[in-house]
Amino acid sequence: MGTTASQLGKDLLSEYQELTFLTKQEILLAHKRYSELLSKEDRNLTSVPMEKVLSLPELKSNPFRKRICHVFSTSDMKDGSLTFEDFLDLLSAFSDSATLEIKSHYAFRIFDFDDDGTLDGGDLEKLVNCLTGKTEDTRLTPEEMRQLISNILEESDIDKDGTVNLSEFQHVISRSPDFVRAKSLFCRTA
Amino acid sequence: LPLLSLGRSRGAIISQYYNRTMKLRRRRQSRPSIKDFSRSARPSIRGYGMETDCMETEGRDQLVNNLQNLSLSDRVRMLRAMPLSVAEKSELRYLYSSTILLSTSLSFSSLYPAVALKRVSGRFGTGVLSYFLFVKTLLFFNIFLFLVTGLLLAVPQAVHPPTLTQGHEAFSGLELLTGGGYFSDSVIYYGYYSNSTLSKDCRVTSSSMEQQPSPSVSRRTMETDCGGKPSYNMPLAYFFTIGLAFFITCIILVYSMSKSFGQSFRIDKSHGILAMKVFCSWDFKVIKKTSVKLRSENICIQLRELLEETSRKHVQKTACQRIGRVLVHVLAWFICIGSTVACVLALYYFSEYMHKVRDTRFHLLWCCCQCWESFVGQELYRFLLMDFIFTILDTFFGEFLWRLFSQRVLKRKRKPVFDISRNVLELIYGQTLAWLGVLFTPLLPAVQIIKLLLLFYMKQTSVMMNCQSPRKPYRASQMSTIFITLLCCPSFLGAAVCVSYTMWSIRPSESCGPFRSLSTMFQSGKLWVKELETHNPNLAWLAWAHSYIVENPLFLFLAAGIFLIVIYFNTQVVDGQRKIISLLQEQIENVTSLNSLIQYLNPS
Numbered sequence: 197m198g199t200t201a202s203q204l205g206k207d208l209l210s211e212y213q214e215l216t217f218l219t220k221q222e223i224l225l226a227h228k229r230y231s232e233l234l235s236k237e238d239r240n241l242t243s244v245p246m247e248k249v250l251s252l253p254e255l256k257s258n259p260f261r262k263r264i265c266h267v268f269s270t271s272d273m274k275d276g277s278l279t280f281e282d283f284l285d286l287l288s289a290f291s292d293s294a295t296l297e298i299k300s301h302y303a304f305r306i307f308d309f310d311d312d313g314t315l316d317g318g319d320l321e322k323l324v325n326c327l328t329g330k331t332e333d334t335r336l337t338p339e340e341m342r343q344l345i346s347n348i349l350e351e352s353d354i355d356k357d358g359t360v361n362l363s364e365f366q367h368v369i370s371r372s373p374d375f376v377r378a379k380s381l382f383c384r385t386a
Numbered sequence: 387l388p389l390l391s392l393g394r395s396r397g398a399i400i401s402q403y404y405n406r407t408m409k410l411r412r413r414r415q416s417r418p419s420i421k422d423f424s425r426s427a428r429p430s431i432r433g434y435g436m437e438t439d440c441m442e443t444e445g446r447d448q449l450v451n452n453l454q455n456l457s458l459s460d461r462v463r464m465l466r467a468m469p470l471s472v473a474e475k476s477e478l479r480y481l482y483s484s485t486i487l488l489s490t491s492l493s494f495s496s497l498y499p500a501v502a503l504k505r506v507s508g509r510f511g512t513g514v515l516s517y518f519l520f521v522k523t524l525l526f527f528n529i530f531l532f533l534v535t536g537l538l539l540a541v542p543q544a545v546h547p548p549t550l551t552q553g554h555e556a557f558s559g560l561e562l563l564t565g566g567g568y569f570s571d572s573v574i575y576y577g578y579y580s581n582s583t584l585s586k587d588c589r590v591t592s593s594s595m596e597q598q599p600s601p602s603v604s605r606r607t608m609e610t611d612c613g614g615k616p617s618y619n620m621p622l623a624y625f626f627t628i629g630l631a632f633f634i635t636c637i638i639l640v641y642s643m644s645k646s647f648g649q650s651f652r653i654d655k656s657h658g659i660l661a662m663k664v665f666c667s668w669d670f671k672v673i674k675k676t677s678v679k680l681r682s683e684n685i686c687i688q689l690r691e692l693l694e695e696t697s698r699k700h701v702q703k704t705a706c707q708r709i710g711r712v713l714v715h716v717l718a719w720f721i722c723i724g725s726t727v728a729c730v731l732a733l734y735y736f737s738e739y740m741h742k743v744r745d746t747r748f749h750l751l752w753c754c755c756q757c758w759e760s761f762v763g764q765e766l767y768r769f770l771l772m773d774f775i776f777t778i779l780d781t782f783f784g785e786f787l788w789r790l791f792s793q794r795v796l797k798r799k800r801k802p803v804f805d806i807s808r809n810v811l812e813l814i815y816g817q818t819l820a821w822l823g824v825l826f827t828p829l830l831p832a833v834q835i836i837k838l839l840l841l842f843y844m845k846q847t848s849v850m851m852n853c854q855s856p857r858k859p860y861r862a863s864q865m866s867t868i869f870i871t872l873l874c875c876p877s878f879l880g881a882a883v884c885v886s887y888t889m890w891s892i893r894p895s896e897s898c899g900p901f902r903s904l905s906t907m908f909q910s911g912k913l914w915v916k917e918l919e920t921h922n923p924n925l926a927w928l929a930w931a932h933s934y935i936v937e938n939p940l941f942l943f944l945a946a947g948i949f950l951i952v953i954y955f956n957t958q959v960v961d962g963q964r965k966i967i968s969l970l971q972e973q974i975e976n977v978t979s980l981n982s983l984i985q986y987l988n989p990s
Contacts, residue, residue: 347661348661352661368665
């Protein structure tokens with residue numbers, strides 16, 4: 197179910213409206229942005245390679261950009277390339293109207309760096325390093341990191357198996373009012 | 387793949403949503419049957435076995451079947467909320483639809499019109515946002531009060547202005563500051579309101595502001611015979627309007643307090659601050675490279691501070707330190723209460739001294755010509771104005787200049803934190819004044835409205851310019867609950883008690899106002915009930931109800947007793963739920979260790 201690079205059919209538009217949290221204008225805007233990513237030689241391709249997606253201004257400086265591409269990509273080669281529908285999925289999950297559940301589901305998958313379905317110590321360490329940045333003075337020392345991870349697991353690991361699974365993650369998230377607000381991509385730029 | 391990794395597999399998602407659509411169908415059709423409720427006593431391992439990949443195809447058909455039977459809006463909502471890709475969702479949609487009437491897009495437009503509020507909440511978090519929402523709530527209360535008193539009191543009195551004994555003072559700009567002068571003989575204050583029934587074409591016969599010392603009550607009621615024209619009993623209107631306004635405000639306050647308490651109350655102790663911070667602090671709206679860097683630095687600093695705090699909490703406080711803390715608190719309370727009592731005593735003795743010093747003739751004039759209610763109204767107006775001026779000064783000095791000082795002189799890298807508690811207390815103080823003053827100055831809510839509007843925009847600019855976001859992730863619902871509780875309990879309760887006492891026991895002044903011939907303000911209601919009784923014997927039950935319910939303290943005791951019983955019952959229920967939560971947590975731990983033991987013994 198690919199789309200042509202030029203026009204988006206009316207029934208496809210309505211279908212996407214029904215299946216995602218995006219409005220008609222947002223879908224058309226997304227289509228425009230996606231078409232711009234496909235350069236002239238790649239007109240026959242149905243998916244955009246990851247490097248092109250990462251050049252989008254909204255994702256360029258985001259520390260989680262590679263994980264985002266991997267999570268939303270449905271390609272068999274697991275190379276992080278996005279079809280137009282994957283792109284819509286991405287925008288829908290990050291839109292303002294998406295439910296807490298969708299956002300927490302995808303956030304969990306983004307934070308799960310090793311893709312094993314739970315957040316263990318290694319995932320949490322990579323997560324904190326992404327949050328605090330690449331420079332030396334903003335990184336936590338190994339001692340602080342160890343303490344932080346043990347505190348997080350103590351607070352959120354209910355079944356005490358040493359990892360945070362989706363339900364526990366959603367339990368922590370539901371207590372925070374800032375989560376839904378923060379996990380939105382502001383895609384209004386023309 | 388561990389048994390508990392439910393989130394990933396497609397079959398798990400499909401069966402999860404199959405269960406949900408089933409529940410939704412049942413809820414829409416009829417009451418759900420008992421067997422659909424999950425057994426909470428024992429977490430079933432059986433439940434986990436169901437959610438594996440082999441469920442996929444038959445689960446999908448059942449899900450499609452359920453989706454077909456839901457209403458259109460439910461179906462759309464369910465589909466959107468499923469964490470599957472668009473390709474998978476459109477496959478499901480294709481399966482359940484033959485012809486679908488495509489609905490117009492549902493717009494989830496934001497409920498708050500102010501874009502500025504979104505900006506504030508985006509940068510500062512929901513703690514600061516709750517302050518601005520509180521300002522909006524107060525605005526709503528004041529608009530309500532203003533409409534009620536304006537329409538029911540000010541407008542009828544303005545349409546029938548009483549004839550004045552002394553000349554009207556000219557308007558000079560100073561009135562806005564002092565509240566006196568031109569304003570003192572206007573509809574703003576209590577003293578302007580007439581104590582008779584207003585009606586068209588009957589102004590000659592109705593008694594106005596001339597000094598009529600005879601407390602003839604019947605004379606007041608006899609003036610209704612004006613040929614059947616519509617008449618408006620001003621004293622009664624005044625009494626009932628104020629009473630009704632307070633009663634409705636009380637109900638709205640209690641209702642919003644209970645609602646926000648219900649939303650924010652967490653039975654388990656929420657100590658998950660670090661986890662919340664790590665999982666929720668990344669703002670995906672931040673795009674620019676410099677903002678990203680700034681944000682990362684911020685997060686690092688905040689994480690370090692929180693870590694330090696949690697490690698400090700684990701250190702046991704010695705008994706000495708605890709006693710020291712208690713002593714400091716006691717000292718602070720003592721100083722506050724002591725200085726308040728000292729001020730009250732000083733004022734009392736000073737006014738006694740002033741009374742003695744004045745000439746007796748002057749003393750009599752002062753007593754009789756002053757309308758003490760208008761005087762109190764003017765004082766409250768001035769208090770409110772002073773509060774506003776001090777808030778402006780505080781914003782200017784406390785936030786703007788302090789930020790400049792701390793950045794230039796102290797060379798601190800971060801802006802000062804917005805002090806939510808101090809600002810909220812200032813708001814509550816202003817609102818208490820407004821509530822106290824409504825009886826004496828019916829249009830005081832208008833002043834408060836103007837003040838709140840100006841404050842809202844001023845604080846918004848100040849916050850964006852001068853402050854940074856607070857460290858701890860405050861929960862907005864908890865903060866709103868605290869604000870509303872503070873508003874209800876000392877503020878509104880105190881104002882209501884003062885106003886009730888004034889209406890019940892204090893003698894109104896003889897020379898002005900709508901109650902000038904009565905012994906208490908409350909008497910106007912009593913007289914009206916008696917009058918109804920004499921004119922219409924059928925309403926004798928009203929007088930009976932009045933004497934047995936309103937005036938009898940036993941009824942109040944009974945009502946208070948019932949409320950206390952209900953509160954006790956609810957606290958016991960909450961205690962029980964807390965115990966169940968800790969039991970369930972223990973069970974989860976046991977089941978997990980049992981599972982890992984089974985896996986260890988049967989490696990397959």
